Amino acid sequence: MSHSIPSGSRWRWYIVFFVAPATLIYTVFAIYPIVESLRLSLFAERDAVEAFVGIDNYKKLFTEPYWADQFWNAFKNNVWLFVLHMLIQNPVALALAAILSIPNLRGAATYRTIFFLPTLLSVVVIGFIWQLILSPLWGITPAFMNFMGVGKFFAPWLGLESSALTAVTLISIWQYVGIPMMLFYAALLNIPEETLEAARIDGLNGWSIFWKVKLPLILPTLGLVGILTYIGNFTASFDLIYTLQGGLAGPNGSTDVMGTFMFRTFFGFQAQLGDVNMGATVASSLFFIILIGVSVYLFGVQRRLQRYQA
Amino acid sequence: MRTTILRTTLFAAAISAATTGWAETTVLTIESWRSDDQAIWDEKIIPVFEKQFPEIDVQFKPTTPTEYNAALNARLAGGTAGDIITCRPFDNALAMYEAGNLADIKSLEGLANFSDVAKAAWSTDNSDATFCVPMASVIHGFMYNKDAFKELGLAVPKTEADFYAVLDAIKADGNYIPMAMGTKDAWEAATMGYTNVGPAYWGGEEGRMALINGTAKFTDEGFVEGFKQMAKWTPYLGSGFQAQGYTDSQNLFTLGRAAIYPTGSWEITGFQENAEFELGAFAPPAKDASSDCYISDHTDIGIGMNANTKNKEAALTFLEWTSSAEFASLLTNAAPGFFSLANHNFEVENELAQEFMAMRSECKATIRVAHQILGRGEPALSNELWTLTANVINGTMTAEAAAQGAQDNLDAWFKP
Amino acid sequence: MRSNPLSSMAIHGVLILYSALALFPLLLIAINSFKSKKGIFRDPTALPLGELYSTKGYQSVLANGDFPLYFGNSLTVTLISLVLILLLGAMAAHGLTEYRFKGNGLLGLYLILGIMVPIRLGTVALLELFVKLGLTNTLTALVLVYTAQGLPIAIFIFTEFLKSVSGEIKDSARIDGLSEYRIFFEVVLPLIRPVIATVAVFSMIPIWNDLWFPLILSPGEETRTVTLGIQQFIGQYTVNWSAVLAALTVAIVPVLIMYVIFSKQLIRGITAGAVKG
Structure with a gap:
């Protein structure tokens, strides 16, 4: 892992120089405020005073039906969100990156920019435009589907409990596919030309070079994208769903995810007052869920991938 | 002074x-x-x-x-x-x-x-x-397209029966969507639907105070009837209303594609700027000719x-x-x-x-039912009403079940 | 995959198809930004020609003479935060992967914890902190928060890539007598340029588009960002969609330019690296 020069007993200032600035800013402006908030999960308001209640809030979250139902509903929806991103977003991103990395492809830079454009947009406009496109009223999708002869399959997807979450997820994939694409692309371009040349001399064609040479070489990036998808699925999905489906994540809570649940609880929504204690409890639980995923990755998947590669 | x-x-x-x-x-x-x-x-x-x-x-x-x-x-x-x-x-x-x-x-x-x-x-x-x-305060009611009403020879409805007769006539004509409302954003369903026409069935303030005093329940006839009215609205909404948001409804109406818009006085400025037809307003219909009409003067x-x-x-x-x-x-x-x-x-x-303003003298006034005192549960009852009403209009829940849902919310914490 | 005309056509077919999917919604945004609100909903797919054409949206944006200031603020905040995230992030990742020291593993884990909880939850503590520091209504406050927010993911990704950088180059640099500082700036940084560009590209987006922290930390007239400026068109019941679409169409331009610059760096970095390797 580290190719370090053997350390003497002397204090190596350059290490401080490298890690201290980031650690300092991060500790003061990220960790401190977050810890200040998360510790509230151990308190509750009793008779207008904040009182230490231990893990009572966690008990409440997992045993009281009102909380537990929301938690597991949001969790279940997050799992679906994750599965769809893994099954659709990342393969599409990989395919696009693979095509774009073909040497001397004409217009590669233009295509790459086009594919990344949706990622640059703010959710306000993405929410507006996709609601407009998918709307049963303004005719864009219905007209297109009629033209393709499949008009009878049109449904107001964003408004149906059965399809809203999937529709929202597909919009999210449309928006974010550029990020894994860039990561794959950077990894694919990093493969030394000699390796590929050697494969060609061995008589492999483009297809099998991709599967047998390139893919194994970029496995660590696949793992990285997987864990980033896992994290983003819990933390970044909030904005889009809030914009598209509102704070209650309708219809009937069917698009509620951990992010919307957490922010709704913490900050309140409309007539619902914010509850910082329960909000912090949800956030802390989410923190552990993500931590477990990241640990599995760091100590399980990642090591195996590197061993495989070596 | x-x-x-x-x-x-x-x-x-x-x-x-x-x-x-x-x-x-x-x-x-x-x-x-x-x-x-x-x-x-x-x-x-x-x-x-x-x-x-x-x-x-x-x-x-x-x-x-x-x-x-x-x-x-x-x-x-x-x-x-x-x-x-x-x-x-x-x-x-x-x-x-x-x-x-x-x-x-x-x-x-x-x-x-x-x-x-x-x-x-x-x-x-x-x-x-x-x-x-x-x-x-804002006053709830309905706005309508006066030109469309003239064209179809319709008069402003006073009672529930009139109201549905007008809707039927618009629907039969087929040129207009009878009512511009969707359930996607949910709040319109509760705010412009349930708490708009509902007070006529639970007797406005009387019913609301009865809930607060504990002498009435959401499962009582008047409150259930409010939900039943919502279910009755479904056939008059545009197709795909489940995915129709608030902005959609506003535009559907101001573009002249829908004849009636359940709403409130807060839309006046925006609508007068955008609509190319003459706008009118009417109060939520009374139960029948012998009953009073009620408005939410919230x-x-x-x-x-x-x-x-x-x-x-x-x-x-x-x-x-x-x-x-x-x-x-x-x-x-x-x-x-x-x-x-x-x-x-x-x-x-x-x-x-x-x-x-005139509705204030014609009808009895009340406020949105779940806002005072009753809204302190988890979740807040008025948020819960959004979802429940939307479910009823979407046909995924019966009026009785929605009423039960609202009552369950109260039962969980409320002591009259 | 030496050019075989048939497969090349198939490849471009796929690329064009996906381009259409990516571009169509954007095209809709752009054409509708040249329509009045009524025009948008009357026929959202029609081109803004004849009667439909209206620059009302752009006019309302221009009528608010402060938009150039907002753009300046957004750019300042985004660029400074980016530089800090990339530089400090790469330094930290280098420190963590290159040197073995006590608590190395723990510090690595600590530095990525921030990915797991949105900083937004710590808003109140942050605001109190900035009030004490006298930094409310300054761009500095935003830069500090965005840097702190962007660091964990940058460190995470840099660490992953630095682990795969071979030690030989660095060791030979040491034999040549380069100091540890020069090794980082002259050997390591150029090597990971593609990754820096990649991280830059996706660190800038949440910063550029953020609404929450400008709203809380620096809502003042002088420090307003573009996203916050656009909010004036979004009312409780009436949304001036022409203005929102116009402002957002214009707001894509700076990030698009930044993207193009970074992705050029990405390619240049990779080709340069390939020559060296």
Whole structure:
């Protein structure tokens, strides 16, 4: 892992120089405020005073039906969100990156920019435009589907409990596919030309070079994208769903995810007052869920991938 | 009355001038979710105030409505919130008062200009403290396309039977979507549906107070009937209404594609700007010819003072002014559809606003059913009503089940 | 995959198809930004020609003369935060992967914890902190928060890539007598340029588009960002969609330019690296 020069007993200032600035800013402006908030999960308001209640809030979250139902509903929806991103977003991103990395492809830079454009947009406009496109009223999708002869399959997807979450997820994939694409692309371009040349001399064609040479070489990036998808699925999905489906994540809570649940609880929504204690409890639980995923990755998947590669 | 107010405000201003050593301008910042009203405040309301009180500089600084509550609470906690705070009604403002963020302003003389009902929205349950000056209410009802009604030879419905006859006629004609409403954003279903026509079935205030006193339940006939009415609306909505949001409905109606729009007076300005046809308004239909009609005349906006403001005198001066006839008339005419809650007599110039105002004398008034006291459960009952009503209209829940859901919410915590 | 005309056509077919999917919604945004609100909903797919054409949206944006200031603020905040995230992030990742020291593993884990909880939850503590520091209504406050927010993911990704950088190059640099500082700036940084560009591209987006922190930390007239400026068109009941679409169409341009610059760096970095390797 580290190719370090053997350390003497002397204090190596350059290490401080490298890690201290980031650690300092991060500790003061990220960790401190977050810890200040998360510790509230151990308190509750009793008779207008904040009182230490231990893990009572966690008990409440997992045993009281009102909380537990929301938690597991949001969790279940997050799992679906994750599965769809893994099954659709990342393969599409990989395919696009693979095509774009073909040497001397004409217009590669233009295509790459086009594919990344949706990622640059703010959710306000993405929410507006996709609601407009998918709307049963303004005719864009219905007209297109009629033209393709499949008009009878049109449904107001964003408004149906059965399809809203999937529709929202597909919009999210449309928006974010550029990020894994860039990561794959950077990894694919990093493969030394000699390796590929050697494969060609061995008589492999483009297809099998991709599967047998390139893919194994970029496995660590696949793992990285997987864990980033896992994290983003819990933390970044909030904005889009809030914009598209509102704070209650309708219809009937069917698009509620951990992010919307957490922010709704913490900050309140409309007539619902914010509850910082329960909000912090949800956030802390989410923190552990993500931590477990990241640990599995760091100590399980990642090591195996590197061993495989070596 | 007016002179006393003026005298007290001048007095207050004099004190503030004395304490600050004069000549200095005090800057007052107003927190609000009404970004729609920026121009109204900047151009019509604030200049009038500043002319009378040149030593006070008022700035209207709205926050996006969807972020208002969260952002304001964060600013209050961090001590950077404005001096004047626009208040949401009932529990929301009450919580701010209890958290020590809104000052008790019961001593304001101008509060005498408001009815108890109006003040109730911004007072503690026992009325010991009042923390916001009532500013405006919105009246629920229906707007309709007068041209379409003329074309189809329809008259404004008075009773439930008339109402559905009109809808049937529009539907049979086929040129217009009978009613512009969707369930995607859910709040329209509850606000413009259930709490709009429902009071006719549960007897308005009587039914609402009965819920609070514990003598009625949501599973009683009147409240269930409200949900049943919602189920009856479904066939008159446009196809795909499940994915129709609030903006969609607004545009569907103003573009002339729908004939009736269940709504409230707050739409007046926007609609008059956009619709190319003549707009009319009618009150929610009565149960039958022998029954009364009911409207939700909902106390919607108040204005209070940040308890930790450094400009207390100036803020009180301003609040005192907001209780004056001058302010009432300015506001109601600049933002037609937001009706001043003050008892002053003033002229309303906008005709459509007059139509809504007229409902006050024709029908009995109430407020949105779940807002006062009943909304303190988990989740807040009015949020729960959004989802329940939308479910009923979507056909994924029966009226009885929705009523049971609302009652379950109350049973979980509420003691009459 | 030496160019075989048939497969090349198939490849471009796929690329064009996906381009259409990516571009169509954007095209809709752009054409509708040249329509009045009524025009948008009357026929959302129609080109803004004849009667439909309206620059009302752009006019309302221009009428607010402060938009150039907002753009300046957004650019300042985004660029400074980016530089800090990339530089400090790469330094930290280098420190963590290159040197073995006590608590190395723990510090690595600590530095990525921030990915797991949105900083937004710590808003109140942050605001109180900035009030104490006298930094409310300054761009500095935003830069500090965005840097702190962007660091964990940058460190995470840099660490992953630095682990795969071979030690030989660095060791030979040491034999040449380069100091540890020069090794980082002259050997390591150029090597990971593609990754820096990649991280830059996706760190800038949440910063540029953020609404929450400008709203809380620096809502003042002088420090307003573009996203916050646009909010004036979004009311409780009436949304000026023409203005929102116009402002957002214009708001894409700076990030698009930044993207193009970074992705050029990405390619240049990779080709340069390939020559060296």
